[in-house]
Every structure is written in structure tokens, then in C-alpha cells.
Amino acid sequence: MKIGISTCLLGIQCRYDGQHSKDKFVYDELSKHFEFRSFCPEGQIYPTPREAIRQVRINGELIIRTTNTKKDVTKEIVDVSKSLVDSISEDELCGYILKSKSPTCGMARVKIYPDGEGQSENVGVGVFAKELMEKFPLLPIEEEGRLSDPWLKENFLMQVFAYKDIFEFMKTQPTFGELVDFHTSYKYLIYSKSHKSYKELGQIVANHEKKTLEEVLALYKQRFLEAIALKGRTSNTYNVLMHIFGYFKKYITKDEKEEILTSLEEFKQHIIPLVAVIKIIKIYVKRFNIEYLERQKFLTPYPKEMALRSKVEAFK
Structure with missing residues (x-):
């Protein structure tokens, strides 16, 4: 049985800071029952380590940009997310586990920042997660944090x-x-x-x-x-x-x-x-x-x- 998963949860160092987010339950327990197919939208187009990205709302429009140089990378992130989701067939995976709070993989409560001063809001959805849930609305999907x-x-x-x-x-x-x-x-x-x-x-x-x-x-x-x-x-x-x-x-x-x-x-x-x-x-x-x-x-x-x-x- 194949299950999709955010790559960093497997202990692979693909995060922006060169680290991973290895999840004990996923790695130690679920690996006994499932074959993993891993996805990392950001890692597909940027090296590790790299500048972090975040979701930012500017004049009502939501964009993805880097944290330091403020570069707009919305198109790149959206394109790679769509491409990865399109590569999945309806019956290939029997479930998916996403990295919580990620601007690409978080299924809920992703931070959206204002352009300038002000507090962020935990109301966003990761770009890749959004594409995945829209294409496969009935695919079992959860975040690693919620599985506790x-x-x-x-x-x-x-x-x-x-x-x-x-x-x-x-x-x-x-x-x-x-x-x-x-x-x-x-x-x-x-x-x-x-x-x-x-x-x-x-x-x-x-x-x-x-x-x-x-x-x-x-x-x-x-x-x-x-x-x-x-x-x-x-x-x-x-x-x-x-x-x-x-x-x-x-x-x-x-x-x-x-x-x-x-x-x-x-x-x-x-x-x-x-x-x-x-x-x-x-x-x-x-x-x-x-x-x-x-x-x-x-x-x-x-x-x-x-x-x-x-x-x-x-x-x-």
C-alpha cells in the first residue's frame, strides 16, 4: 500500500534550513505497513539550505515570497505544486500525510503575513496541500501533528x-x-x-x-x-x-x-x-x-x- 508524505517527515534534510522534521510515528510505525511516496514542492525547485518562504497578503491578494529578499515566487511554487499533484493518479495512493504549518504543505492554520507591520494570522492553506485536496477531495489526508x-x-x-x-x-x-x-x-x-x-x-x-x-x-x-x-x-x-x-x-x-x-x-x-x-x-x-x-x-x-x-x- 502506498501513502503520500511530505519528504521532511521521513528524516530527509530538505527543509529551507537544511534540517528535517522526522516524525517518529510515521517513520517507526507506519513504515511497517506502507510504502511511502514522498513529495517536497520547495525542494523540487530550490537547493537546501535556502531562503525561507511565507504566504503574504498584499492588497487582498495572497502571494508567496522569500523572507529576506522579498522575492515573489508565487508562480514557481504554484506551478511545481500543480505538476506534482497532476503526477498522482486517483488510485495510486491510499492516503497522504502533510507537514503541518508549512506554506506549501500545511492543510490548515498556515501563517499568512501582512505586507509590513502587523500580526500574522493562522488561517492559510499550503499551496501544494490546496491543490492536492481540490483534486482528490475524498483522499484520506492528515497532518503529522494531528496524528498525535x-x-x-x-x-x-x-x-x-x-x-x-x-x-x-x-x-x-x-x-x-x-x-x-x-x-x-x-x-x-x-x-x-x-x-x-x-x-x-x-x-x-x-x-x-x-x-x-x-x-x-x-x-x-x-x-x-x-x-x-x-x-x-x-x-x-x-x-x-x-x-x-x-x-x-x-x-x-x-x-x-x-x-x-x-x-x-x-x-x-x-x-x-x-x-x-x-x-x-x-x-x-x-x-x-x-x-x-x-x-x-x-x-x-x-x-x-x-x-x-x-x-x-x-x-x-
Whole structure:
């Protein structure tokens, strides 16, 4: 699986000051699961070290210029950013991690300076990041700094793996029956994102309007990508867990029911992490050989070694 990344986050000395911004989580953990394709718009056209650049607002117009010589380099930065984004195909990457606060790669809160005296405002978007998000609005994209938040990290990586799945699935030129199977495996993961999306995707698969296979697949792919881009919530996840519990509650003892329901409530109250509940559920899924649940991506959306559900803070 390929994931795009700002070059400096890999420990490569490409920043304007000759340094890097090596990110421990990216370098030590994500490198075990992904192949990186790195991008550095500034490094494509300027040597390292070099004069720093910043976004400046002059008479309402936003330009990019160097900090010391005040040279306007807007065209060069915009051109190289467009060129790099154009070199990426829709299904080449399954996600992207950007360098925060960078005038080229920051996805939000980039400093915009006034022309002269005055305070900067953290309201800008990096030039390359803007091009990337406009061309691929549903590509999973995050900044390295935000991935220190367990909730954002879990949502981002869940989206990355689902994004890869839908593109790989569509490449197989699936039949209606295979679409039903794919959708079935993602039902509860989608439900954990949005009940509205859950119902909408189900209606697309049901195809009551008798659309062609090509139309259904195109619409399903679009709505699926929109759904997985949503952030999961504790309340939705709790509802999914209750639905899953319903599959085997009639087969277990009163004490076992109480144990599971207590665990679900403790998850809802942010006392225990989701992984603790999932482990209990998987025991009963295996015990009663519930094939429908064994297929659910919700229970194993990414490699367990990532341990993304092991923190209470991973859900809000």
C-alpha cells in the first residue's frame, strides 16, 4: 500500500534550513505497513539550505515570497505544486500525510503575513496541500501533528484501509452479487460513521430504480468514499456493538449477557477502550460460528498490530 508524505517527515534534510522534521510515528510505525511516496514542492525547485518562504497578503491578494529578499515566487511554487499533484493518479495512493504549518504543505492554520507591520494570522492553506485536496477531495489526508490525537489517528487509518479496499474492489469489475458481498462486509463500519450513509448505501445496492451496473458502481463508490471520510463517534459505535450483541444474546447465559452489556456501557462512558470490547465479542462470534459477523470489517478494519483501538481517547 502506498501513502503520500511530505519528504521532511521521513528524516530527509530538505527543509529551507537544511534540517528535517522526522516524525517518529510515521517513520517507526507506519513504515511497517506502507510504502511511502514522498513529495517536497520547495525542494523540487530550490537547493537546501535556502531562503525561507511565507504566504503574504498584499492588497487582498495572497502571494508567496522569500523572507529576506522579498522575492515573489508565487508562480514557481504554484506551478511545481500543480505538476506534482497532476503526477498522482486517483488510485495510486491510499492516503497522504502533510507537514503541518508549512506554506506549501500545511492543510490548515498556515501563517499568512501582512505586507509590513502587523500580526500574522493562522488561517492559510499550503499551496501544494490546496491543490492536492481540490483534486482528490475524498483522499484520506492528515497532518503529522494531528496524528498525535488517538481519535484522529484511528479515523484516518481506518479511512486509509477502506479507501484502498474500494479501489481494489472496483478494479475487479465486480458483478451485482459481488457488490452485495462487499457492502455486507462494510455495513457496520459504515454504520459507525453515519446511520444516514448506512441507509443510503443500502438503497444504492438494492437498486430499486433498476440502474445499470456501471451506474450503481459509480454511485456506490462515491457515496462509500464520502461515508468513510466521516469521523466515527462513540454513540454510533455503541449502537453497532449493540446490534452485534443481538446476534448471540439468546445463546448465552444471564451472567454472560451482563458481562457484555457492562463492557459496552464502560466503553460508552470512556472507561475502557474499544479493543477490550471487541476481544470479548470475537470470542462469542467464534464460539457460535457467526459467519456474517466474522466478515465484518468493523471488527478488524486494519492490522491489529497498529493497536489504534487500545486507547480510550480513540473515540469521542
